[in-house]
Amino acid sequence: MNKFMSSLYKDIKEYIPGEQPRDTQYVKLNTNELPYSPSPLVIKALNESAVSRLNLYSDPTNTGLKAKLSQVYGLDTKNIFISNGSDEVLAFAFMALYERGVAYADITYGLYKVLSGLYHVDTKVIPLAEDFSLVPEDYIGIDRGVVIANPNAPTGMCISLSDIKRIVESNRGHVVLIDEAYVDFGGESAISLVKDYDNLLVVRTYSKSFGMAGARLGYAFASEEIIQSLEKIKNSINPYNINSLTQKAGEAALCDMEYHDDCCKKIIASREILKKELEKLGFEVKPSCSNFLFARHNGIPGKELYLSLKAKGVLIRHFDAPEICQYNRISVGTPEQNGILVNKIKEILSERK
Numbered sequence: 001m002n003k004f005m006s007s008l009y010k011d012i013k014e015y016i017p018g019e020q021p022r023d024t025q026y027v028k029l030n031t032n033e034l035p036y037s038p039s040p041l042v043i044k045a046l047n048e049s050a051v052s053r054l055n056l057y058s059d060p061t062n063t064g065l066k067a068k069l070s071q072v073y074g075l076d077t078k079n080i081f082i083s084n085g086s087d088e089v090l091a092f093a094f095m096a097l098y099e100r101g102v103a104y105a106d107i108t109y110g111l112y113k114v115l116s117g118l119y120h121v122d123t124k125v126i127p128l129a130e131d132f133s134l135v136p137e138d139y140i141g142i143d144r145g146v147v148i149a150n151p152n153a154p155t156g157m158c159i160s161l162s163d164i165k166r167i168v169e170s171n172r173g174h175v176v177l178i179d180e181a182y183v184d185f186g187g188e189s190a191i192s193l194v195k196d197y198d199n200l201l202v203v204r205t206y207s208k209s210f211g212m213a214g215a216r217l218g219y220a221f222a223s224e225e226i227i228q229s230l231e232k233i234k235n236s237i238n239p240y241n242i243n244s245l246t247q248k249a250g251e252a253a254l255c256d257m258e259y260h261d262d263c264c265k266k267i268i269a270s271r272e273i274l275k276k277e278l279e280k281l282g283f284e285v286k287p288s289c290s291n292f293l294f295a296r297h298n299g300i301p302g303k304e305l306y307l308s309l310k311a312k313g314v315l316i317r318h319f320d321a322p323e324i325c326q327y328n329r330i331s332v333g334t335p336e337q338n339g340i341l342v343n344k345i346k347e348i349l350s351e352r353k
């Protein structure tokens with residue numbers, strides 16, 4: 001073992017990101033990126049003058065971006081936090097807010113477990129129902145923090161705003177974090193509850209619906225108290241957490257919500273078409289409020305389908321956890337990409353006969 005590494009961190013289990021291959025050109029449906037470029041306004045904002053100012057530090061208070069987010073989402077700038085990808089605000093939240101423990105689902109975003117380990121947070125893992133739905137009752141009055149991805153990943157399924165409200169209301173002494181990475185593709189946002197509940201933290205990202213995963217930009221809404229705790233951690237670790245190009249890009253994207261909403265509509269329409277096509281091929285597909293589908297086929301093991309598709313140039317995401325290893329998570333691509341996926345699956349199924 002590494003003799004230089006602190007024993008505090010030696011044994012942590014790291015997060016394993018989805019494949020981001022740089023060698024082959026795949027049809028890439030494995031990490032839930034938007035298959036469309038960001039708004040043209042974003043491309044225009046990253047011009048020569050923006051680059052020429054890279055000699056200066058970025059704004060550590062993210063004032064411009066917060067003002068724009070305040071305009072679009074209707075909350076005060078005091079209730080907004082900006083992070084380097086939403087993974088960063090998740091990390092700060094686990095570090096700053098869950099001294100008295102946290103609860104989350106057994107099947108959900110893998111980073112939560114990593115952060116529990118990293119920050120030694122006492123964790124209660126709550127199984128989803130057999131059909132992978134999250135049971136709100138399991139989180140009512142649980143007397144610890146709560147983290148829920150809504151819609152959930154990798155299942156794509158969501159719970160209602162009224163259920164979230166009940167969970168937040170019944171845990172007023174603890175922070176309830178709702179991770180809304182996929183909410184723009186069909187979930188109900190909890191942002192409207194932030195002004196009424198000082199224990200609610202809503203986490204968002206530019207990585208999915210804004211098509212800006214490479215920019216590494218996340219944001220969050222909460223009471224001033226929660227935001228101040230997050231700022232304290234941020235200012236102690238990385239005060240200039242957002243670079244100036246990303247700040248500009250983030251503001252520009254918010255000036256073109258029409259483009260954003262349009263992309264979401266296209267993905268939702270493609271998702272429903274793809275779901276039907278997969279069902280015609282014999283897949284069982286979970287209901288999805290997100291930009292991906294969670295599906296299994298009785299005739300072919302999940303891992304084998306993943307590997308066969310990879311060999312044919314299509315990447316999807318497979319997880320080894322036993323409860324879900326028969327499934328694959330498939331990001332919704334452009335109609336053309338989805339068509340290639342379906343054709344390759346047809347080939348694989350007929351080659352197996």
Ligand SMILES: *Cc1c(COP(=O)(O)O)cnc(C)c1O
Pocket residue numbers: 032084085086087088109149153179181204205206207213216217218
């Ligand atoms: C993709 C994803 C994120 C976001 O990550 P970024 O760091 O913003 O790219 C957060 N939560 C869930 C559940 C996700 O799937």
